Amino acid sequence: MRLTKAIKTLLICGSVLSMVVWFTAARSSQAVSPTVTNPNPAPVIANADDPGYVGSDACKDCHEDQFKAYSHTSHAKLSTIGSWKGKVTGCESCHGPGKNHIAEGDPTKIISFKNKTSKETAETCLSCHAGKEERNNFRRGEHWRNDIGCTDCHSPHSVTTGKNLANSNVLVTAANAEKPGFSSIRMLKANDPQLCLGCHSEVKPAFSSPFHHKVLEGAMRCSDCHNPHGGFELKQARLSTGGDAACIKCHADKQGPFTYEHAPVKTEGCTACHTPHGSANPRLLKFAAVNQLCLTCHSVDHGVGAVEPSGPQHNQNAQYGNCTACHIKIHGSRTSPVFFR
Ligand code: HEC
Ligand code: HEC
Ligand code: HEC
Ligand code: HEC
Ligand code: HEC
Ligand code: HEC
Ligand code: HEC
Ligand code: HEC
Ligand code: HEC
Ligand code: HEC
Numbered sequence: 001m002r003l004t005k006a007i008k009t010l011l012i013c014g015s016v017l018s019m020v021v022w023f024t025a026a027r028s029s030q031a032v033s034p035t036v037t038n039p040n041p042a043p044v045i046a047n048a049d050d051p052g053y054v055g056s057d058a059c060k061d062c063h064e065d066q067f068k069a070y071s072h073t074s075h076a077k078l079s080t081i082g083s084w085k086g087k088v089t090g091c092e093s094c095h096g097p098g099k100n101h102i103a104e105g106d107p108t109k110i111i112s113f114k115n116k117t118s119k120e121t122a123e124t125c126l127s128c129h130a131g132k133e134e135r136n137n138f139r140r141g142e143h144w145r146n147d148i149g150c151t152d153c154h155s156p157h158s159v160t161t162g163k164n165l166a167n168s169n170v171l172v173t174a175a176n177a178e179k180p181g182f183s184s185i186r187m188l189k190a191n192d193p194q195l196c197l198g199c200h201s202e203v204k205p206a207f208s209s210p211f212h213h214k215v216l217e218g219a220m221r222c223s224d225c226h227n228p229h230g231g232f233e234l235k236q237a238r239l240s241t242g243g244d245a246a247c248i249k250c251h252a253d254k255q256g257p258f259t260y261e262h263a264p265v266k267t268e269g270c271t272a273c274h275t276p277h278g279s280a281n282p283r284l285l286k287f288a289a290v291n292q293l294c295l296t297c298h299s300v301d302h303g304v305g306a307v308e309p310s311g312p313q314h315n316q317n318a319q320y321g322n323c324t325a326c327h328i329k330i331h332g333s334r335t336s337p338v339f340f341r
Helices: 002-013 016-031 064-070 074-080 091-094 099-104 118-129 194-199 200-207 246-250 261-266 290-295 317-318
Strands: none
Touching: 064 091, 091 118, 194 200
């Protein structure tokens, strides 16, 4: 937690410090998984001049299914991109050189993932994909820690039809889930949220509670708020202090800048007061009555710590009222230090 805060602070300080952040980050990744080494170092971005490489067409006749499926993916298009000229693309970019395998018909003469752990397979993918910020922190996430690898969510060859029909925002029903190609967007094995709920069924009820974010309805996705590829934040949430915070993306008016900020919005974040998935309480609040929520922090008999907020000094009857009837601009105000307008 402390490290996370420190990193956040550094990020705010700007790009001058980015090297420091990078250094800290690199060290923390080592701390998490000290023994990680790349078990498949050779094949990736290898040089196509190497005589061991024969090209994907050579695999076509014997592995028609994989070839067909693969030929519709972004991976298959790499060979047409200028910057990939002269580098190994295609089947062999993951499976390694195929010459001996073809010559001898020997399945042991090709890199197979059958007996590899999901971490080992993920290393193959990461050797090309780790560079993007979105996936930089894969080895810091809960998925990595729990042996959930790339191919638990993505199919390496994709499905056999070429049409990327699925838009992740489309509700998956029994009727359309079976359609060929339906889940092929991003080579995902199923749609977000269906993919996620397959393993995280425990969060589903919250999205059916009286007040909820419309994920099951298809209006938004789990990955709008979470980075399935890991990150610094607790719960892999996209909740950085920067402008790209998960909630602010859609609720921009809550970001400010405000002349008078309500401290917890900035320090603890939205989940200090809201349950993000869903709630029995209006406005996704943690408590049924607003005053209950406020008084968890603003209580006269609260301790004496210097950083603690004061309780309302005003008419104590107000304690039983709806605090936000008066303190309307509860997320911050440009004009009122007590958030009246
Ligand atoms: C002459 C036919 C032939 C060609 C060409 C061929 N393979 Fe194979 N491959 C086989 C046979 C036979 C097996 C073993 C049976 C099986 O698993 O289907 C196999 C198995 C494999 C396996 C699974 C190994 C395992 O045990 O898990 C992979 C991966 C593979 N081939 C990749 C490739 C790639 C990549 C190419 C092109 C560079 C290729 N093959 C070209 C015949 C071929
Ligand atoms: C992006 C990396 C990647 C590329 C490119 C790729 N494969 Fe694979 N392949 C895998 C992985 C990972 C598996 C293991 C399957 C799994 O875990 O679901 C696999 C499995 C296989 C198998 C074993 C049978 C099976 O389907 O599980 C064969 C055969 C195979 N691939 C052939 C090919 C051929 C032929 C090509 C090119 C047309 C190709 N692969 C392209 C990653 C790749
Ligand atoms: C040889 C380098 C390389 C390897 C190895 C590799 N990829 Fe890729 N992959 C790329 C490039 C380049 C792109 C296209 C640009 C991008 O989206 O980043 C891409 C695109 C993707 C996409 C986006 C597809 C889309 O339609 O938007 C997914 C998902 C993906 N790769 C998953 C994987 C997985 C899973 C593995 C491991 C089984 C893997 N990749 C291995 C280079 C690679
Ligand atoms: C827990 C499920 C999950 C795992 C594990 C996972 N992904 Fe993804 N991935 C997704 C989802 C969901 C999307 C679509 C997100 C979106 O469209 O914004 C995605 C999108 C992508 C994309 C395309 C979008 C982009 O950012 O360019 C690539 C490339 C990709 N993943 C690669 C990988 C690689 C490589 C791994 C392993 C290191 C991996 N993924 C592991 C769920 C997963
Ligand atoms: C193959 C199973 C699997 C899939 C698919 C999967 N997850 Fe996970 N996920 C796990 C496991 C296992 C953990 C670690 C244990 C736990 O907290 O449940 C985890 C952890 C998480 C956490 C962190 C929870 C915490 O307490 O810190 C989040 C957030 C998460 N997953 C979101 C997603 C999202 C979003 C998707 C879809 C894009 C997804 N997962 C898909 C298995 C999966
Ligand atoms: C509106 C944003 C948002 C959406 C959409 C969302 N989550 Fe979350 N989720 C969060 C936040 C924020 C937390 C952390 C809650 C906390 O710290 O109290 C969280 C926590 C979690 C956890 C950790 C366990 C828990 O309940 O605290 C899991 C697992 C998880 N989410 C999975 C999912 C899955 C699966 C989906 C899609 C079906 C999803 N989330 C959709 C924001 C979201
Ligand atoms: C992808 C866009 C999106 C993201 C990201 C998002 N929300 Fe929402 N949120 C909505 C929409 C749309 C609604 C209102 C409509 C509905 O679903 O009923 C809503 C409703 C709410 C409400 C209830 C408003 C009311 O009037 O009852 C609260 C509170 C809320 N969101 C908080 C959050 C928090 C906290 C986060 C981050 C953890 C977050 N939202 C992330 C789109 C988003
Ligand atoms: C200190 C507690 C607290 C924090 C922190 C907080 N909220 Fe709220 N929020 C409330 C209360 C209380 C209400 C209900 C106001 C009312 O009764 O009208 C509310 C209402 C909302 C609503 C619905 C009504 C409206 O004004 O649009 C949204 C959306 C919302 N909050 C989003 C957020 C987001 C996004 C964050 C994080 C940036 C956040 N909240 C942080 C207490 C909080
Ligand atoms: C998570 C704890 C928390 C919750 C919940 C919370 N507050 Fe605050 N609030 C604070 C902190 C911390 C301050 C800053 C106090 C300071 O600087 O002395 C503050 C400041 C204020 C102020 C400005 C006056 C002052 O004392 O500085 C008002 C008014 C206020 N809160 C009202 C509310 C109301 C109304 C609610 C319920 C909707 C609420 N708060 C919920 C922590 C909280
Ligand atoms: C009837 C309107 C009203 C209601 C309801 C109300 N307040 Fe206030 N609140 C005020 C006024 C008026 C002030 C004093 C403003 C000033 O001094 O400038 C105030 C000030 C505060 C302050 C700043 C410290 C102080 O006393 O000067 C806090 C904290 C606060 N209220 C919290 C709450 C909480 C928590 C609730 C709900 C339990 C609540 N208020 C309900 C009108 C209200």
